[in-house]
Amino acid sequence: MAAVMPAPAASRVLMSGNEAVARAVWESGVKVAAAYPGTPSTEMLEVISTYPDLYAEWSVNEKVSLEVAIGAAYAGSRSFCCMKHVGMNVASDALMTLTLTGVVGGLVIAIADDVGLSSSQNEQDSRYWGRFAHVPVFEPADSQEAYEMTKLAYELSEKFQVPVILRMTTRINHVKSLVVVGERVEFNGAGFKKEPSRFVMVPGNAGKRIPLMFKRDIELRAEAEKSALNFIEPGSDKRVGFITSGPAYMHVKESFPNAPVLKLGFSCPVPFEKCRELVALVDQVVIVEEVEPLIETELKAQGLKVIGKEILPLQGELSPNVLKPAIAKLLGEPVPVMDSVVPMKVFPRPPTMCVACPHLGVYYTLSQVRNLNISGDIGCYTLGAGHPWNALDTCVSMGASMGVALGMDKGRGEADKDKRVVAVIGDSTFLHMGMQGLLDMVYNKGNVTVLLLDNRAVGMTGGQDNPGNGRDIYGDDSPRVDFAKLVSALGVKEERIHVVNPYELPVLFKTIRDEVKVQDVSVIITDQPCVLIKDYHKLKPFEVIEDKCTGCGNCIDVGCPAIHVTRRGKEVKPNGREVDLAFVRIESSVCTGCTLCVQPCAPGAIVHYAPVSPIQLVKKGCSA
Amino acid sequence: MSENTNILVVGIGGQGVMTATEILAEAAIALGHDAKKTEVAGMAQRGGVVSSHLRFGKKVLSPQITPGTADVLLGFESAEAMRWQHMLKPGGITLMNTAKLVPPVVELGLFDYPDDPLAEIRKCGNKVVAFDATSIAQELGDIRLGNTVMLGAIADHLPFGAETLLDCVLKRFQRKGEKLVELNRQAFEAGRAAVGAAEAAIG
Ligand code: SF4
């Protein structure tokens, strides 16, 4: 991505929280920024990479990205790292020791919580990491705050030599709102100073750092007490006051404009005295936080009389719709009912795979092979769990398809004795966390067929580059991983490694069917690019000849969204069985000519699209 | 809060719903308003439902529109316009593209696509103006102009003049050449005219 001219200072810009953080990172003079893409955090690094005068990278996973940021911060520079909530589970090993060494140059870790699960396998509250690792947590409520808090986080980080977590949620990351931007200030670090007792965390050294960490906690709490990020808005209606953090603050203000509110922007460690002040101000205090009752639990442990998740949900996003009725009930007022909030019944429209996606053929094939238990993974291939393929049986976490498959193999009961175990994983996911699982599988002599679907991109998050496609975050050339060699180096036998074109269904079918029969680890690599990236090239589109289509519906089972049913019917077979027919048409304007649907079409009804030229149209018109 | 204008733009991943909302937000900001824009999209890139919320006014707090408070619903697809009716405030208006995009679950015969979404929407008593934005775009030579047609359609249903919105649309295409700017101007005006005509017909 080429660097662009950043907007001049004092501009009013419409920015998402992600863009606002990126701008603040750049303005703070950060030198190194690293991440692995993950919704809703991805754009932070994407945007950072468009700014000049800093280094950005897509790391292979979140742990590595944090390690890179740690190194830069040790070296005295300011650094940045971001991830989605589940990413911190991966990076936490480094975090838990980083908290002991601390940093020299400022280090900010932005964690994006997918509250409401727009595209994640779980909903988790990253604020716990602040408590677990004894590091401060900032919680912005909109883009302007995300921008300002990022800059303040660097100051706090250096003042206390501690990494700072910027906890964001989908409603901050992806909401666009006004930001008034500032200027970039160069940060000149002191360079790396050797100090083994601090940076080499062997037990003897680490043991001495732990008391310092607890001491720091006390200082940080005092800092939170006086921080301008934690403020009380007195309000006039003293019946209920609110203590709130993050975007929940906006919902509180929207719902109860006259209520006293304590907004915690610097929410960990919790400033207890500030909270006591609010409690003294009002009749009752309700804690409004997304998702878990963290602040609530801490305040209750302090003996403060507060209410929280007794009346508010433990899951999903908060909104005025949730808050207003809950508080009305608490006050014994009539619960407001909104007019016309009953939605009309309309079919569901779940996400589907793209037209011509190289995974279509793989899932179609898997849906045609019997007796498989299929362990799936994160990413676009998770979509294979949906219709029409229904070709995934599990999906736990990134890279887990490998270990889960081995466990299904080793732990099989009598009922599964004849079943074959298949694991499906994507290229980026394999490089992120799958490699170790495959190594384990080979080492422990598993009996699993691994489908490594290499589409040369992190497809689900928008096609970012990774070591599998030979490009870095700037789009420049970089060495490209050879998956066949890589899996061979992990110990998979040469004769068990196959590279196939996922658009050649007969070859794919035969390879899968043959390999699942082998009592060994096999790896079948498919090697066609994601249709969203520039490596993908369209071919001549297809159309359906109406008279030839028998309505068998075989092509529909491939699952390409370019195929549409024009009419349905029924047919009675010679043996008396009644079958459903579905006659189809191809939307030639979007068909890329991948040939997947052509292959199962027996009567040859799918042919290359021959657009009718205007001249022919006129002639047709004449003859009619 | 009632001082804010709430606009809900709905459709399917890939139709340009989010871009359209962003342009509307830019126009609001250009006129000095505070504005917030958010989506409920998830993995929408892959053909899922997208609903994009825009709120603007003196000061916007929550970015989401509370159900039953949207002033205008701009529907890029018929069934989606129907799906989001509950977001409209009483007396709110729906501007909808009559095009139908049928999802795979319907093709597979697992669900039915409503026969007449427009009639369903009318049944709940809401004001609705329907026009074929996709055909208008196709006639202008590129289906991708549909986005601009939709923005033209909403132009006269905003608390500010159509000119600012048109400026914001055209600004996006300036770098891509005069021809594209002109095409988008035509698309915008065509959308605006289509809604005007349809409204006149309703009376
Ligand atoms: S984004 Fe790429 S990998 Fe994902 S469904 Fe589309 S084509 Fe397939």
Ligand code: SF4
């Ligand atoms: S050839 Fe068939 S499967 Fe491939 S893109 Fe065209 S319609 Fe879809």
